[in-house]
Amino acid sequence: MKIATFNVNGIKTRVHHLLDWLAREQPDVACLQELKALDEAFPHEALREAGYESLWKGQRSWNGVAILARGMEPVEIRRELPGDPSDEQSRYLEAAVDGVIVACLYLPNGNPQPGPKFDYKLAWFERFIKHAAGLFASGHPVAMCGDYNVVPTDFDIYNPRSWLKDALLQPESRECYQRLLKQGWVDSIRSLHPDEAIFTFWDYFRKHWERDAGLRIDHLLLNAQLAPCLVEAGVDRWVRGQEKASDHAPAWVRLDLSKLGKKPAAKRKKAA
């Protein structure tokens, strides 16, 4: 099973990029963020013709998330992150696809910081950490995929110098991400590529794409049930190089689900 996450930066202007990408890379599950469109504008018919069933949660102008599944219906589990009924922003979807729980998230950006937007980011992150603990311990295989809006370490950015005051690099943001990982989640891309600078976002300014001046902010986290299935992870950089591309490229994992439920081979005891 291949699971991907892609911040499309506007589904209406990016639907052809999305369809081209789906046709070429054929993910079994795709988590989308930044639809920037109301529910009725979501192109579910075009996606169905391309072989994907969709679950989506739109919002006027901003945010908006979706989960696509190839050849099957994603079974909705929840449409909002628990913990704050007054939160109206469309940033979370959770579904079951072929026995795997897939969470699609769009964590708040948090700029400018300090300020109310950064406070909202951290509050959202705390709610997410709490919910993730339950998912981790659920006993089901779980993948939490999306735009986390966190650059985990200085190794995950071309150069932190001009971003030091940005919400994506703040110690508070990074501490939340580390606390999440401490629950046991595996950061798929980093675990398979520990020594490689890998980016998923290049802003539209200053020829950042042309200079490969990127950030790694889109992440796919696997719990203890699913992590043993991880065989490959990467970024579809070619998508970012297209005309009028989103500022993000899709990131993905390939999972061998035949390894589900099998305990890892017992460690051989060292001869005394």
Add this chain to the structure above:
DNA sequence: ATGGCATATCCTATATGA
């Protein structure tokens, strides 16, 4: 500190993104 670009909508101006 600002801006560079791109998206959206109450669209030629403004809010948001990261």
